[in-house]
Amino acid sequence: MYVLRLLYIDTAVKSKLMDEWVLPESHTKHRVAIDRLEQLRVFLLASEGSKEQSYKLNPKFQKQLRQALASGGAPPKDPLPSNIAVRLPSSAELDSYAMKQWEGVLLQLVSTAFPESSHDISRDRFVIETFQRAKLLDSGMKLTEAGFQFLLMDTSYQLWQIVREYISATEDRGINNVELIRFLLELGFHVVGQPYNRDTLSNTEQTVLEELKVLGLVQLQQGMKHRWFIPTKLATNLATSLSDVSSRYQSDGFIIIETNFRLYAYTSSKLQIQILRLFARIEYLLPNLTVGTLNRESIQTAFASGISADQIITFLQQNAHPYYAQKQPSVPETVSDQIRLWETDSNRVKLVPACYYDDFPSMEIFESVCTFAGDRNGLVWQDSSKRRLIVQADLHDEIHVDIVSTQDYAKSILQCVIISLKGCACNFYIL
Amino acid sequence: MVNAIKGCYIECDIPMAQLIVHMNESMPNAHKFIIHVLDETRLFVQENAVDMIRKKIHEFCDSNTFEKPSA
Numbered sequence: 001m002y003v004l005r006l007l008y009i010d011t012a013v014k015s016k017l018m019d020e021w022v023l024p025e026s027h028t029k030h031r032v033a034i035d036r037l038e039q040l041r042v043f044l045l046a047s048e049g050s051k052e053q054s055y056k057l058n059p060k061f062q063k064q065l066r067q068a069l070a071s072g073g074a075p076p077k078d079p080l081p082s083n084i085a086v087r088l089p090s091s092a093e094l095d096s097y098a099m100k101q102w103e104g105v106l107l108q109l110v111s112t113a114f115p116e117s118s119h120d121i122s123r124d125r126f127v128i129e130t131f132q133r134a135k136l137l138d139s140g141m142k143l144t145e146a147g148f149q150f151l152l153m154d155t156s157y158q159l160w161q162i163v164r165e166y167i168s169a170t171e172d173r174g175i176n177n178v179e180l181i182r183f184l185l186e187l188g189f190h191v192v193g194q195p196y197n198r199d200t201l202s203n204t205e206q207t208v209l210e211e212l213k214v215l216g217l218v219q220l221q222q223g224m225k226h227r228w229f230i231p232t233k234l235a236t237n238l239a240t241s242l243s244d245v246s247s248r249y250q251s252d253g254f255i256i257i258e259t260n261f262r263l264y265a266y267t268s269s270k271l272q273i274q275i276l277r278l279f280a281r282i283e284y285l286l287p288n289l290t291v292g293t294l295n296r297e298s299i300q301t302a303f304a305s306g307i308s309a310d311q312i313i314t315f316l317q318q319n320a321h322p323y324y325a326q327k328q329p330s331v332p333e334t335v336s337d338q339i340r341l342w343e344t345d346s347n348r349v350k351l352v353p354a355c356y357y358d359d360f361p362s363m364e365i366f367e368s369v370c371t372f373a374g375d376r377n378g379l380v381w382q383d384s385s386k387r388r389l390i391v392q393a394d395l396h397d398e399i400h401v402d403i404v405s406t407q408d409y410a411k412s413i414l415q416c417v418i419i420s421l422k423g424c425a426c427n428f429y430i431l
Numbered sequence: 432m433v434n435a436i437k438g439c440y441i442e443c444d445i446p447m448a449q450l451i452v453h454m455n456e457s458m459p460n461a462h463k464f465i466i467h468v469l470d471e472t473r474l475f476v477q478e479n480a481v482d483m484i485r486k487k488i489h490e491f492c493d494s495n496t497f498e499k500p501s502a
Contacts, residue, residue: 296496349447349488354440356467356475360433380440381473390440390475403433 018055094219098232101216102155103271105162109136109147110274126211134165145306151275152307152315159234162215170208179204187217187235195221195228253320257294259332265290266321278302279312294335299342309343354380355396357403358388365406372402438466439481441474447488448472454487 022030034055037043043055108127131137136147150158163184170180183205190196201209209229212218217235221228254272256264263280265272268288276282279302280292302312313336320330329336360366366387373379378395382388391399441451451474455465464480476484 345492348492349441349443349485351481351485352440352442353478353481354438354475356436356438356440358434365433381442381469383469390469393437396435396437400435 094230094232097219098216098234101214102159102234103269105215106151106158107271107274109143110151110271127214130162130165130169133169134161143305148278148302148305148307149311151278152311154318155234159215166211176204180208183208187212187231190231190235195230197228253318253322253325255316255319256321256324257316257331257335259334261294261335261338263292263294265292272319275315278305279307294339296342299339300346303343303346309339312339352380353393354390355393355399356388356390357399358386360387363387365403368406369399369403373399436466436475437478439476439478441476441484443472445471448474450488450491451476451484454484 018034019027019030034043038055042058042061044058105127109131128137131147134146134150135144136150137143150161153161167177167180167184171177179202209218209220212235213220213229215234216232218229218231221230254266255276256266258264263276265276266289267273273282273285273290276290276292279299280294281298282290282292284291299309299312303309313331316331316336317329324330357369360369363384366384366389370379370382370384370389373389373391373395376395376398378392379389380392381390441448443451448471452465452468455463455476458464464477464484465474466477467475469475
């Protein structure tokens with residue numbers, strides 16, 4: 001609104017004047033809004049000689065926005081001529097297509113974790129490369145700790161991470177980065193389910209589209225003369241901010257957990273079963289139902305691969321069956337507590353590679369070393385009565401230098417004193 | 432002069448500390464690994480013993496938990 005007010009004002013507006021636009025009680029909101037606009041460089045601070053602050057709209061932004069408003073904005077990419085009879089997929093079909101493709105991608109990731117159960121999954125070289133870049137897979141095609149955690153995230157987060165890696169990967173392949181980002185953003189603003197012409201796109205965009213198809217962002221179709229692409233729901237995800245979409249693309253929950261650690265999952269998706277396999281022991285596989293149990297062994301394997309108890313519990317909560325999701329809490333307390341207990345059980349012993357120091361000649365040196373290590377967050381333990389302390393091993397070299405220099409300093413002071421007291425019958429214990 | 436010893440610092444609950452001390456005592460003299468017992472829950476041990484300690488603790492925990500025999 002501030003922007004619209006200022007749109008056709010060319011001179012700077014005094015900030016005091018702007019303060020008067022708002023009611024006194026919403027003054028803080030006003031300040032936040034102004035600050036944010038300033039950070040975005042939409043507002044420029046202009047204080048020409050006068051003491052009062054005044055703001056001006058960024059001239060480039062002003063010009064573009066005026067143009068956009070006046071001309072109504074050009075349509076992003078030419079929609080398909082309407083005279084072609086096209087059977088468009090319904091939005092439900094499109095959604096399931098997108099989810100199917102996306103699951104396929106994730107399945108490729110999971111399949112590396114359980115090689116014995118995945119021989120029927122085709123692998124896409126480009127997908128695997130992206131995973132390896134994102135360090136979700138290591139070079140030996142094994143799922144890393146980050147990879148395990150990645151699987152339990154929600155879809156929009158996963159999508160963002162993959163697309164980000166994808167963008168950085170294309171740099172190496174010589175695709176123009178700017179062009180790619182522009183295209184991805186444009187895609188985000190397309191209308192879901194509407195066909196857009198593919199023939200007018202540049203070569204780069206064509207190849208990008210092929211790969212986005214693998215990710216399930218677009219569906220490609222071919223007609224007699226034309227080829228077109230249809231953005232899916234996942235694509236619009238790209239242009240929306242992360243915070244408000246985080247839960248929107250969750251598919252319906254399917255997990256029921258009983259207090260006796262039995263887990264029933266109403267799903268036929270291979271991906272979801274594989275994810276469950278990460279931390280549960282699967283007992284029966286029925287066409288639309290999977291039965292498993294959570295036990296110490298299965299949860300410990302999950303911990304060993306780097307998944308934390310909280311991640312398991314949030315995953316179970318997010319995917320709780322609708323009937324159970326209404327209940328509070330959706331995961332029985334006995335189960336979530338037990339999972340947390342198992343976690344603390346596996347972390348009963350804390351081991352820190354460290355260095356032990358003792359025999360400090362004076363309290364000052366001891367204290368100076370303590371503060372030195374404390375400042376670097378490396379102090380593990382100290383005992384001032386016996387003047388001993390333990391610091392992290394990687395700080396040893398620095399500490400060594402510190403101790404030596406403090407000792408030199410102390411020595412030199414002592415020596416000065418000795419010289420000045422020469423002749424007096426004093427006994428000094430030199431370090 | 433200040434002494435410095437490289438090693439590994441262990442912090443755990445009392446029973447675990449006792450277990451580690453017991454492990455140390457059952458070792459032949461040449462293989463004793465505890466350098467200092469700092470207090471009831473803190474120990475300072477040799478670096479090369481860490482993997483062995485970790486393994487032993489794991490074994491101990493496993494033998495200590497009851498698993499319901501699966502049907």
